[in-house]
Structures are given as structure tokens and as C-alpha cells.
Amino acid sequence: MNFNIGGPTERMPVPIIKAFGIIKKAAAQVNMETGLDKTVGDAIVNASDEVIQGKLNDHFPLVVWQTGSGTQSNMNANEVISNRAIEMLGGELGSKKPVHPNDHVNQGQSSNDTFPTAMHVAAVDEIHHRLIPALEHLHAAMEVKVKAFDHLIKIGRTHLQDATPLTLGQEFSGYTTQIEYGIQRVKATLPRLYNLAQGGTAVGTGLNTVKGYDVKIANQIAKITGLPFQTAPNKFEALAAHDAIVEASGALNVLAVSLNKIANDIRLLGSGPRCGLGELSLPENEPGSSIMPGKVNPTQCEAITMVCAQVIGNHTAISVAGAQGHFELNVFKPVMIRNLLQSIRLLADASVSFTDNCVVGIQANEKKIAAIMNESLMLVTALNPYIGYDNAAKAAKKAHKEGTSLKEATVGLGLLSPEDFDKYVRPEQMIGPSDPDNKSKI
Numbered sequence: 001m002n003f004n005i006g007g008p009t010e011r012m013p014v015p016i017i018k019a020f021g022i023i024k025k026a027a028a029q030v031n032m033e034t035g036l037d038k039t040v041g042d043a044i045v046n047a048s049d050e051v052i053q054g055k056l057n058d059h060f061p062l063v064v065w066q067t068g069s070g071t072q073s074n075m076n077a078n079e080v081i082s083n084r085a086i087e088m089l090g091g092e093l094g095s096k097k098p099v100h101p102n103d104h105v106n107q108g109q110s111s112n113d114t115f116p117t118a119m120h121v122a123a124v125d126e127i128h129h130r131l132i133p134a135l136e137h138l139h140a141a142m143e144v145k146v147k148a149f150d151h152l153i154k155i156g157r158t159h160l161q162d163a164t165p166l167t168l169g170q171e172f173s174g175y176t177t178q179i180e181y182g183i184q185r186v187k188a189t190l191p192r193l194y195n196l197a198q199g200g201t202a203v204g205t206g207l208n209t210v211k212g213y214d215v216k217i218a219n220q221i222a223k224i225t226g227l228p229f230q231t232a233p234n235k236f237e238a239l240a241a242h243d244a245i246v247e248a249s250g251a252l253n254v255l256a257v258s259l260n261k262i263a264n265d266i267r268l269l270g271s272g273p274r275c276g277l278g279e280l281s282l283p284e285n286e287p288g289s290s291i292m293p294g295k296v297n298p299t300q301c302e303a304i305t306m307v308c309a310q311v312i313g314n315h316t317a318i319s320v321a322g323a324q325g326h327f328e329l330n331v332f333k334p335v336m337i338r339n340l341l342q343s344i345r346l347l348a349d350a351s352v353s354f355t356d357n358c359v360v361g362i363q364a365n366e367k368k369i370a371a372i373m374n375e376s377l378m379l380v381t382a383l384n385p386y387i388g389y390d391n392a393a394k395a396a397k398k399a400h401k402e403g404t405s406l407k408e409a410t411v412g413l414g415l416l417s418p419e420d421f422d423k424y425v426r427p428e429q430m431i432g433p434s435d436p437d438n439k440s441k442i
Contacts, residue, residue: 003072005065012073012334013341015122017060020077021051023117023198024105026220031107034210040099043085056080064338068324068331070115078105108209108217110201112239112329117198117221119337123248124193124227126344127186134348135183135255141359142176145169152364153427154279155373162378165427168279168364175262182255189251192244194228196221200235203328239329245336246322249315252343256311259347263305263354266362267298278368283361300358307350314339373427380406382425387415 025048032041050056059080066072078101085099086092099105106114150169157163198221199214201207206214218231232238272278273296284296318339321332330336373379377396384392391413399409407421416424 003063003066006063008061010063010065012060012062012064013122013338014054014057015126015341016073016118016337017057017077018052018054019118019121019125020074020114021048021081022121022221022224023109023114023217024048024077024081025052026217026224027107027109027198028105029220030213030216031104033216034213036104036107037098039089040085040104043088043099044081044105046088047081047084050084051077051081056084064334066334068333069111069329070118070333071111073334074106074109074111074114075101078102081105108201108213109198110208112202113197113200113204113235115333116238116242116330117196119242119245119333119340120193120196121221121225121229122337123245123340123344124190124229125225126341126348127190127193127248128227130348131186131344132183134351135179135186138351138355138359139176139179139183141355142172142179145359145362146172146176149364152366152369153373153431154369155376155378162376164378164381165373165376165430167431168369170431171265175265178258178262182251182258185251185254186248189244189248193248194230195232195238195244196229197232197235197238199231200239204234204236204239206235236328240325240327242322242325242330242333242336245340246318249318249340249343252311252340252347253315255347256308256315256343259351259354260305260308263301263308266358267301270298270301270362277372278365279372281363281365283358285357298358300354304350304354307346310346311343314343377406379425379427379430380410382430383410383416383421386420386424391415 025045028036028041028044028048032038060073060076062072062076082096082099082101082105083093085105086095086097089098091097091099146169148169149172150167152168153165154168154171155162155164156166156171196214196218198217199206199209201209214231214235218229222229237243266280266282269277270280270282273281282296282298282301285299287295318336321336321339322330324330324332377399380392380396383395387395387410395406395410395413395415398404398413399406402409404412406425407418410416410421411418
């Protein structure tokens with residue numbers, strides 16, 4: 001091996017190996033229509049099935065850090081499938097007879113179109129079957145919390161300072177919508193990922209293929225996977241640029257930003273238990289400290305925010321790599337798909353872990369929420385229509401300076417009677433727009 005870089009942990013991702021199996025199977029099926037010997041073709045199909053099933057993963061030792069076109073990995077797939085097919089037919093391993101790795105397994109293909117096709121097949125497969133279900137699982141759990149917390153009025157916070165009230169359910173509805181939009185963004189990238197480079201061969205012209213080969217192999221890949229793959233309308237773009245991969249990573253980057261915000265909010269709302277905000281109680285999954293007994297840490301929040309940091313970093317690498325499409329070929333393909341697949345896997349796994357070990361077990365501390373809200377001076381905002389902004393500010397400053405309640409300060413300044421204060425300052429009426437007939441009294 002000429003690329004002894006990084007060791008076994010840096011091997012080509014398994015989804016790419018599976019994708020190679022799918023491509024080689026599809027190619028053999030199409031090639032048998034145009035003259036490939038059926039015995040050879042069927043053996044390639046059967047060997048490819050074993051690659052798809054993961055039975056031959058140990059025969060793919062190459063690392064990501066190789067030629068930027070992925071040529072070594074394509075040849076690795078050709079040789080593994082060729083030798084397994086030879087073995088199935090009773091031949092001698094390494095003989096290249098009766099199944100040749102180039103002439104038969106790689107017939108009508110180039111690494112330059114096969115690897116980008118594998119990139120798209122692997123990415124779509126992982127997004128469909130791993131990421132989207134995980135995000136939908138998280139979204140459903142958040143929706144449950146929105147309904148469960150809808151009656152709990154709490155103080156809002158802007159700039160990390162007290163603001164006007166909202167319900168805890170309203171706060172969580174923001175998180176739910178972020179996740180919903182994240183799912184939509186990821187799904188919106190799929191149409192470009194469905195386009196396959198296969199059939200472009202070396203530079204996009206389709207040299208060494210027959211007319212219609214690109215359409216047939218894309219249709220065959222779609223049939224094998226059950227996903228709506230199609231031939232790329234422009235093979236030159238499909239080989240030289242990987243904007244679809246950058247776009248997909250961009251959607252994951254936004255998702256990471258969203259999840260980071262959500263997890264940060266939840267761990268801050270759960271800070272305490274006595275000396276923090278303490279509005280939420282997070283599940284006690286494991287001891288939080290080796291020295292402080294009884295400490296409970298927001299471990300799931302920390303895990304998912306670390307994942308978010310990795311995904312954001314991966315997107316930076318993918319963006320740089322995506323810009324390396326010199327003339328007819330991008331030569332940073334392996335690092336692009338490695339990072340994208342890692343981002344997909346991490347976000348999917350972290351979303352499930354965060355859901356099952358944190359979100360579903362979140363409880364609201366109703367007494368703490370009520371106590372904090374009742375102490376807030378920002379309830380004075382409700383008085384603006386009745387005593388004006390300047391007088392409301394005076395009352396808030398007086399209460400803060402003297403350590404009294406907002407009601408005591410307002411009444412003490414002669415701005416309102418106790419009865420009127422209680423009439424106007426009602427948090428339950430501050431969590432949405434007022435009725436049109438609730439006119440200003442100033």
C-alpha cells in the first residue's frame with residue numbers, strides 16, 4: 001500500500017463500499033444486455049451482492065487519503081469482486097480468469113464517473129435510511145413537549161436578560177420548527193444527489209460506453225436501491241464539480257447550528273439545581289462527577305453540541321474540497337464524501353441519543369418557573385399602554401434599586417392603585433397580541 005496514512009480508522013467509509021457493490025452489480029446487468037458473457041456477468045452480480053451485504057468489507061483496507069479521484073478504491077472494488085466471482089466459478093484467485101477486474105467488472109466505467117456515482121448513492125442511502133428517520137424521531141418528541149408545556153407561563157429572555165413572558169410550550173415550538181425546517185432543507189438537497197455521473201467515464205464524454213448506457217445504469221441503480229436515481233443531465237458538471245455534495249453538507253451545517261442552539265438552551269434552562277435557572281429538570285442518566293456526589297450533568301446536550309462542532313468543521317473541509325474542481329475533474333472526492341457521511345451518521349446518531357436520553361425525559365419545574373417570572377421587572381411592559389414608557393421605566397428602576405416588588409414600586413410612585421396594577425399586569429394576557437378593543441389609556 002502506497003498510502004499508509006491514518007491507519008484503519010481512516011478506511012474508506014462502509015457506505016461507499018456498499019455503493020460500489022451496487023454500481024458494479026448494475027453495470028454487469030446492463031453490460032450483459034450488450035454482450036458480456038452471462039456466466040461472467042451473473043458471477044459479478046453475485047459477488048457484488050456480497051459486497052452490498054457487507055460480507056467482504058475486510059477486503060477493503062484502503063484509506064480515504066489516496067488519489068483524489070478515488071481510483072484506488074474503484075480498483076479495490078474491481079479486484080475484490082473479480083476474485084470473488086472467480087472463486088464462485090471455481091477458478092484460481094488472482095488469475096483474472098474467467099473474470100477480469102478491468103475488462104469485465106469495470107466494463108464501460110472509469111474511476112472518474114464511478115466514484116462520484118458512489119458518493120451520491122452512499123449519501124442518498126444514508127440520508128434516506130438513517131438521518132431523516134432520526135430527525136423525525138426528534139421532531140415528534142419535541143412536539144410532545146410543546147403540548148405538555150403549553151400551559152406553563154415563564155419569563156422570556158433576550159440578550160441573556162429578562163424579557164416579557166411566553167409559555168414554555170411556545171419556547172419549545174421554536175425548537176420544533178427549527179428541526180422541521182432542518183428536515184425540509186435536507187430533503188431539498190436530494191434532487192441534485194439523485195443525479196448520477198455514471199456513463200461520463202474519463203472526462204464526461206462517455207468514451208468507451210454505448211449510447212443509452214448512462215440512462216440504463218442509472219435506472220438499474222434506482223431499481224436496486226428503490227431510490228429515484230437518474231442519469232445526470234450534464235456529465236461534465238458531475239465529474240468536475242461536486243456542488244450537490246457541498247449543498248447537502250450546507251444543509252447539515254444549518255442543522256448543526258440549529259441543534260447547537262436547542263441543546264444549549266435546554267442545558268441552560270436545566271442549570272442548577274439550586275444556583276442556576278433550574279426551570280427544567282433533565283434526566284439523570286449517569287453520575288456527573290467523580291468528586292462531587294449527586295451532581296447531574298447535561299451530558300446529552302454536551303454530546304450533541306460536540307457533534308455539531310464536528311459537522312460545522314466538516315462543512316468547512318467539504319467547502320474547500322469542493323472548490324478543487326480543476327478543469328474536468330474534482331480531485332478531492334474521498335475527503336468530501338468521508339466528511340459528509342460522517343456528518344450524516346453523527347447527526348443521526350446524536351439526534352436519536354438526544355431524543356431518547358434527554359428530550360423525552362425533560363420535566364418542567366413549575367414552582368421555579370413561577371417564582372422567577374413573578375420576580376421579573378419586565379412584567380412592567382404590560383403597563384406601557386396605561387402609564388407610559390417613561391413612568392413604567394421609573395417603576396422598574398425603583399423596584400430594582402430598593403429590592404421591592406414591581407407592584408409596590410408602581411403604587412408607591414402613585415402611578416396606579418393596587419387594584420389597577422393587578423388588573424393590568426396579568427402574565428397570561430402577555431403571551432400574545434391583545435384584542436383590538438384593548439386600547440391605550442394614556
